[in-house]
Amino acid sequence: MLALMLLIRRFEERASQQYQAQKIGGFCHLYIGQEAVVAGAVAAVREDDYIITAYRDHGHALARGISANACMAELFGKGTGCSQGLGGSMHFFDKKNHMYGGHAIVGAHVPLAAGLAFACKYREEDRVTLCFFGDGAINQGAFHEALNLIALYKLPVVLICENNLFAMGTSVQRSTSLKQIVDRAEGYDIPGEIVDGMNFREVRDKLSEIVTSIRKDPHPAFVEIRTYRYRGHSMSDPASYRTKEQLEKYRLDDPIIRLRAQLTREGKLTNEQFDALDKKAKETALASVKFAESSPELAVEKVYDYAYFNEKRS
Amino acid sequence: MREISYRQALNEALAEELARDPNVFLMGEEVAEYNGAYKVSQGLLERFGPKRIIDTPISENGFAGLGVGAAMVGLRPIIEFMTFSFSFVAFDQVVNNAPNMFMMSGGQFNIPITFRGPNGPAHQLGATHSHATESLYANAPGLKVCTPATPRDAKGLLKTAVRDDNPVLVLEAELLYSSKGMVEPPDKELLIPLGQAEVKREGGDVSIICYAQTVPLALAVAAQLEEEDISAEIVDLRSIKPLDETTIFNSVSKTHRAIIVEQDRPFCGVGAEVCYRIQKNIFDELDAPIMRVSQEDVPMPYNEKLEKFVLPNADKLMSAVKKVCYT
Numbered sequence: 001m002l003a004l005m006l007l008i009r010r011f012e013e014r015a016s017q018q019y020q021a022q023k024i025g026g027f028c029h030l031y032i033g034q035e036a037v038v039a040g041a042v043a044a045v046r047e048d049d050y051i052i053t054a055y056r057d058h059g060h061a062l063a064r065g066i067s068a069n070a071c072m073a074e075l076f077g078k079g080t081g082c083s084q085g086l087g088g089s090m091h092f093f094d095k096k097n098h099m100y101g102g103h104a105i106v107g108a109h110v111p112l113a114a115g116l117a118f119a120c121k122y123r124e125e126d127r128v129t130l131c132f133f134g135d136g137a138i139n140q141g142a143f144h145e146a147l148n149l150i151a152l153y154k155l156p157v158v159l160i161c162e163n164n165l166f167a168m169g170t171s172v173q174r175s176t177s178l179k180q181i182v183d184r185a186e187g188y189d190i191p192g193e194i195v196d197g198m199n200f201r202e203v204r205d206k207l208s209e210i211v212t213s214i215r216k217d218p219h220p221a222f223v224e225i226r227t228y229r230y231r232g233h234s235m236s237d238p239a240s241y242r243t244k245e246q247l248e249k250y251r252l253d254d255p256i257i258r259l260r261a262q263l264t265r266e267g268k269l270t271n272e273q274f275d276a277l278d279k280k281a282k283e284t285a286l287a288s289v290k291f292a293e294s295s296p297e298l299a300v301e302k303v304y305d306y307a308y309f310n311e312k313r314s
Numbered sequence: 315m316r317e318i319s320y321r322q323a324l325n326e327a328l329a330e331e332l333a334r335d336p337n338v339f340l341m342g343e344e345v346a347e348y349n350g351a352y353k354v355s356q357g358l359l360e361r362f363g364p365k366r367i368i369d370t371p372i373s374e375n376g377f378a379g380l381g382v383g384a385a386m387v388g389l390r391p392i393i394e395f396m397t398f399s400f401s402f403v404a405f406d407q408v409v410n411n412a413p414n415m416f417m418m419s420g421g422q423f424n425i426p427i428t429f430r431g432p433n434g435p436a437h438q439l440g441a442t443h444s445h446a447t448e449s450l451y452a453n454a455p456g457l458k459v460c461t462p463a464t465p466r467d468a469k470g471l472l473k474t475a476v477r478d479d480n481p482v483l484v485l486e487a488e489l490l491y492s493s494k495g496m497v498e499p500p501d502k503e504l505l506i507p508l509g510q511a512e513v514k515r516e517g518g519d520v521s522i523i524c525y526a527q528t529v530p531l532a533l534a535v536a537a538q539l540e541e542e543d544i545s546a547e548i549v550d551l552r553s554i555k556p557l558d559e560t561t562i563f564n565s566v567s568k569t570h571r572a573i574i575v576e577q578d579r580p581f582c583g584v585g586a587e588v589c590y591r592i593q594k595n596i597f598d599e600l601d602a603p604i605m606r607v608s609q610e611d612v613p614m615p616y617n618e619k620l621e622k623f624v625l626p627n628a629d630k631l632m633s634a635v636k637k638v639c640y641t
Binding site for chain 2: 050052081082083084085086087088091093094095100101102103105108109110111112113114115116117118119120122141142145146148149152305306307308309310311
């Protein structure tokens with residue numbers, strides 16, 4: 001999982017560089033700093049469990065097993081991308097790996113998560129749906145309606161609020177009437193917990209416990225995972241709404257450094273081993289840029305094939 | 315053939331599709347224990363049970379989105395809006411999530427969902443409850459929109475919608491739920507393809523292109539016109555999207571005169587689109603400018619006299635016919 005967190009970090013650094021080089025269009029929201037959240041979450045579930053998230057989705061896609069090549073190609077808008085270059089940064093999908101997006105309207109995918117979990121319950125499967133969203137989503141109507149439905153129908157969803165303290169530039173204190181986000185869950189009679197999102201092991205262990213309990217008896221759960229994004233909301237955001245001191249405080253508590261220290265202390269990781277993992281992550285990220293650059297785009301007339309299923313017009 | 319109501323036809327369509335495919339379920343406000351606000355789902359809870367006929371709280375955005383999510387993994391939800399005026403609360407799910415998923419996932423996730431419910435102005439329900447939503451939804455690529463006017467079309471189109479692998483809106487005509495018509499017996503499968511208009515009455519002098527609640531209006535006017543020796547052809551679009559250009563063009567090429575009568579408001583409406591297509595494709599066939607009869611472009615008033623004034627009606631249609639026939 002350290003390898004995954006390093007891959008996300010190095011991939012995002014490359015994505016940032018390529019965005020600045022104008023190889024990537026549109027919006028681009030980086031996940032750097034939050035890696036332990038998704039790494040811990042995927043470590044707690046099976047490969048056939050469902051994952052759905054918002055627009056800051058590169059890390060989730062990589063964690064779900066989508067290749068760095070397919071992710072970078074998507075950012076480049078290429079036909080080899082995980083959504084064939086038709087979705088872009090905010091719309092990463094992969095049916096095979098049970099990655100259900102990549103959704104860019106804040107809060108609007110929480111009802112979709114309810115639907116994914118509804119289908120599992122309808123078919124009497126023991127899959128769990130992990131629904132990730134940011135602290136900005138918790139004040140949207142769709143979020144509230146979905147939570148009520150999820151609780152009412154006892155759907156097997158883990159609602160994962162990645163609280164990185166800011167909804168774009170608006171801090172939680174300025175957007176939310178509650179002192180702590182997890183209390184939203186209480187309003188719907190959903191059990192909620194706060195988890196340290198800079199600590200991979202804590203995320204993994206807490207979610208494992210929750211997922212095990214859901215598999216036995218379908219029900220929802222809510223976790224507020226406290227994390228921090230090092231970069232701005234998107235590439236165009238200098239993040240002047242927060243202090244350098246705050247950013248530095250979190251950087252010292254970096255999830256990768258923390259996991260490295262834990263493993264080193266336990267004698268499970270040498271400096272050489274860490275360097276090798278990091279080197280591999282950097283190489284994979286760099287190779288993904290080369291792959292994306294050399295990949296073809298879809299022919300323009302293909303656009304007509306993606307308005308309706310099974311109605312090819314090109 | 316036997317005579318049943320529009321409501322009964324929809325009920326049969328739902329029951330047949332629920333019985334045919336275990337992936338189909340019906341969800342919405344009051345659809346189960348109350349048997350539907352308009353009794354379209356009468357008896358379905360008893361027959362199919364609470365797993366498949368599901369009451370929701372008043373949360374259109376939530377349950378429409380739940381349907382889209384369930385459709386992503388292969389269920390075939392039928393989502394009832396108590397009226398399409400309430401679908402605006404779920405607009406984001408209907409126009410942003412359902413039709414865009416296929417494109418933005420690079421063709422991985424199609425959304426086989428049916429949104430259905432009454433649509434169009436009824437009687438004195440005031441501005442918020444009187445919306446005709448067809449032109450709004452037909453504007454979103456990825457959606458299909460149909461507007462049955464008869465019990466037979468209601469049954470056949472709804473069944474086709476449920477089997478379609480894309481999001482389809484079945485906009486039922488609120489004022490026509492109790493209307494009756496001839497429909498094939500239940501043991502005969504009735505599927506009416508989307509995108510096929512039907513000539514409801516043949517005529518040679520003028521084509522009146524209509525749909526949903528304006529079909530009975532147009533038929534009544536045609537009967538009146540006959541007394542004045544004007545022979546009107548009534549083309550019921552049945553589907554707004556896809557639009558059956560062939561049937562429209564064939565009719566207008568025969569009569570050389572076209573009027574579109576729509577239950578919706580005029581601005582950027584169905585009539586505008588049909589008008590554009592006629593003049594672009596068969597301009598030389600036209601002997602008169604194309605006319606359009608629509609609602610007045612104002613929010614719907616409650617007052618009965620004012621409401622009647624705002625809606626398309628026989629007088630307005632009659633006067634349009636006289637204009638294009640130069641009589």
